[in-house]
Amino acid sequence: AAESVAEQGTLSFTELAHGLDKHLAVAQGYQAQVLVRWGDPLFSGAPEFDPSQQSAERQMQQFGYNNDFVGFVSLPLGSDNSDHGLLVVNHEYTRPSMMYPGSPERNQLDKDMALNDMMAHGLSVVEIEKRPDGQWQLILDSEYNRRITPQTEMQMTGPAAGNSRLITADSADGVRTLGTYGNCAGGVTPWGTILTGEENVDFFFGGDFKDSGEQENYQRFGMTEKHRGSWSRHFNRWDMSQTPAEPLHVGWIVEIDPFDPQSVPKKRTVLGRYKHEGANVFINTDGHVVAYSGDDEQFEYLYKFVSKNIYQPDNRMANLQLLDEGTLYCARFSDDGTMQWLPLIFGQGPLSEENGFSSQGDVLLDCRRAADLLGATPMDRPEDVEVNPVNGKVYVMLTNNSRRSEEQRDGPNPRAKNRAGQILELSPVDGDHSKEHFTWEMLLIAGPKDEQGTRYHPDISENGWLANPDNCTFDKLGNLWIATDGAEQYQMADGVWACEVEGERRALTKRFLRTPVGAELCGPFFTPDSENFFCAVQHPGDKSSFEQPSTRWPDFDPDMPPRPSVVVITKTGGGRVGS
Numbered sequence: 101a102a103e104s105v106a107e108q109g110t111l112s113f114t115e116l117a118h119g120l121d122k123h124l125a126v127a128q129g130y131q132a133q134v135l136v137r138w139g140d141p142l143f144s145g146a147p148e149f150d151p152s153q154q155s156a157e158r159q160m161q162q163f164g165y166n167n168d169f170v171g172f173v174s175l176p177l178g179s180d181n182s183d184h185g186l187l188v189v190n191h192e193y194t195r196p197s198m199m200y201p202g203s204p205e206r207n208q209l210d211k212d213m214a215l216n217d218m219m220a221h222g223l224s225v226v227e228i229e230k231r232p233d234g235q236w237q238l239i240l241d242s243e244y245n246r247r248i249t250p251q252t253e254m255q256m257t258g259p260a261a262g263n264s265r266l267i268t269a270d271s272a273d274g275v276r277t278l279g280t281y282g283n284c285a286g287g288v289t290p291w292g293t294i295l296t297g298e299e300n301v302d303f304f305f306g307g308d309f310k311d312s313g314e315q316e317n318y319q320r321f322g323m324t325e326k327h328r329g330s331w332s333r334h335f336n337r338w339d340m341s342q343t344p345a346e347p348l349h350v351g352w353i354v355e356i357d358p359f360d361p362q363s364v365p366k367k368r369t370v371l372g373r374y375k376h377e378g379a380n381v382f383i384n385t386d387g388h389v390v391a392y393s394g395d396d397e398q399f400e401y402l403y404k405f406v407s408k409n410i411y412q413p414d415n416r417m418a419n420l421q422l423l424d425e426g427t428l429y430c431a432r433f434s435d436d437g438t439m440q441w442l443p444l445i446f447g448q449g450p451l452s453e454e455n456g457f458s459s460q461g462d463v464l465l466d467c468r469r470a471a472d473l474l475g476a477t478p479m480d481r482p483e484d485v486e487v488n489p490v491n492g493k494v495y496v497m498l499t500n501n502s503r504r505s506e507e508q509r510d511g512p513n514p515r516a517k518n519r520a521g522q523i524l525e526l527s528p529v530d531g532d533h534s535k536e537h538f539t540w541e542m543l544l545i546a547g548p549k550d551e552q553g554t555r556y557h558p559d560i561s562e563n564g565w566l567a568n569p570d571n572c573t574f575d576k577l578g579n580l581w582i583a584t585d586g587a588e589q590y591q592m593a594d595g596v597w598a599c600e601v602e603g604e605r606r607a608l609t610k611r612f613l614r615t616p617v618g619a620e621l622c623g624p625f626f627t628p629d630s631e632n633f634f635c636a637v638q639h640p641g642d643k644s645s646f647e648q649p650s651t652r653w654p655d656f657d658p659d660m661p662p663r664p665s666v667v668v669i670t671k672t673g674g675g676r677v678g679s
């Protein structure tokens with residue numbers, strides 16, 4: 101084995117070929133079990149899925165649509181079990197005309213259908229267990245199973261909580277709030293909670309907002325008067341002419357304690373309000389908690405948060421407050437390979453009354469504008485940002501930016517009309533994540549390997565190149581696993597690629613998985629032993645229709661539409677995924 105590691109490295113799996121078809125494919129010697137599909141019951145006695153019978157009441161008891169982030173937290177809490185735990189999954193958005201027979205598009209739903217649609221959003225928590233035969237199963241009578249929806253009771257915490265700009269009919273104090281939606285990526289904290297990112301929330305709103313006092317903020321967020329979905333037609337909460345402050349209740353990182361199904365999820369305002377892809381937490385050498393997060397829009401920014409208090413391994417109650425106090429920073433890159441984190445602190449520099457801020461809460465509510473004023477570097481759509489637990493470096497997935505011009509090219513965003521994205525590696529000086537100065541390097545520049553401007557390891561195969569990095573995770577050896585969203589522009593399926601990040605095989609990416617046509621690949625997450633790999637297949641069959649889907653994955657039943665699902669991948673006969 102030592103010899104083969106020397107020859108092939110730690111990722112010796114047989115590479116999968118590029119391709120595009122109706123099926124999910126994984127590298128030879130691996131198997132993919134469909135663990136949970138849209139509509140699968142999450143509770144004993146919950147109704148079975150039937151696309152012609154779907155209703156809000158049924159959907160609230162079933163797995164939601166368009167699974168994105170996937171987190172696995174071992175049971176019992178604090179253990180590192182790899183065969184028993186809680187699976188927590190985001191349901192980012194829907195496309196009703198792909199989901200139900202005869203359904204109109206998402207902006208044409210009647211009130212009942214809009215409510216049904218709403219309940220397919222949010223998150224699912226479900227206990228799962230690996231049986232002796234190696235198959236995983238849902239535990240339907242588990243006390244932990246939970247659906248979190250856009251109507252779940254939640255609370256704002258931190259500096260923006262109680263800000264008068266947040267007051268609405270549902271939130272007399274600016275502290276109470278309801279629900280979460282547009283949940284893209286996320287992270288699992290060392291204290292066993294889930295962070296979920298509210299991303300493209302503008303899509304859910306409609307109505308005139310010129311009397312809101314928030315025009316600049318809302319325009320920057322992409323809000324329009326047009327009703328792009330149906331919730332804003334039927335429910336005042338999403339009609340900005342009726343509830344002008346509601347958009348300020350979203351765009352946050354929400355912390356959920358999956359071990360307490362009665363717990364009220366918390367919107368952690370100290371992490372700022374923008375289109376959060378996700379957030380990932382790392383414990384710094386001095387015990388402070390550092391969270392990294394990207395704002396996924398063209399020319400938006402990269403952020404980090406450093407907690408005021410320190411992590412206490414034996415005091416979970418205290419850790420549950422860590423994301424309420426601390427300092428948020430935005431990133432400014434220099435072309436010489438250095439970078440600086442600029443603190444977003446009310447009263448410092450341009451973040452003053454003169455510029456329209458009257459509290460730290462205001463700075464966080466207008467985070468994008470505050471970062472503009474500080475001179476943060478506009479990026480090519482920052483998606484997942486995660487710390488490699490083995491080498492302590494930070495990896496940033498930048499997915500694309502069609503609007504970058506020649507003049508706007510810079511070190512970390514080196515291409516104009518960037519179609520395929522790139523991956524940056526950030527290194528804290530002396531390994532200290534709380535410092536303001538880091539260095540950065542380009543890990544790879546994605547796109548067809550022979551295209552001008554791409555950059556990979558010179559030994560990359562015909563199938564090793566990728567496009568549009570989006571989500572990522574690390575196995576227990578610190579190898580980087582990259583999930584993509586957009587590779588179909590090159591007539592190949594999205595999927596998963598893996599590479600080492602140190603030594604002679606650094607950035608030598610290999611394809612491991614292909615999604616079915618239309619789908620992007622989200623989630624990816626390993627159990628602690630790296631022997632089980634959870635992958636979320638989002639929007640299979642996209643750009644086709646319910647009547648004539650381009651795939652009916654995973655059921656291939658003529659009465660079933662394609663169904664977004666989480667699969668779990670294992671090595672045939674067992675062993676580390678990637679070996």
Ligand code: FEO
Pocket residue numbers: 192284285299377396483
């Ligand atoms: Fe929901 Fe950033 O992709």
Ligand code: CA
Pocket residue numbers: 284285377483570571585
């Ligand atoms: Ca994403």
Ligand code: CA
Pocket residue numbers: 285286484486571572573623624
């Ligand atoms: Ca991730």
Ligand code: CA
Pocket residue numbers: 483499570585
């Ligand atoms: Ca994406």
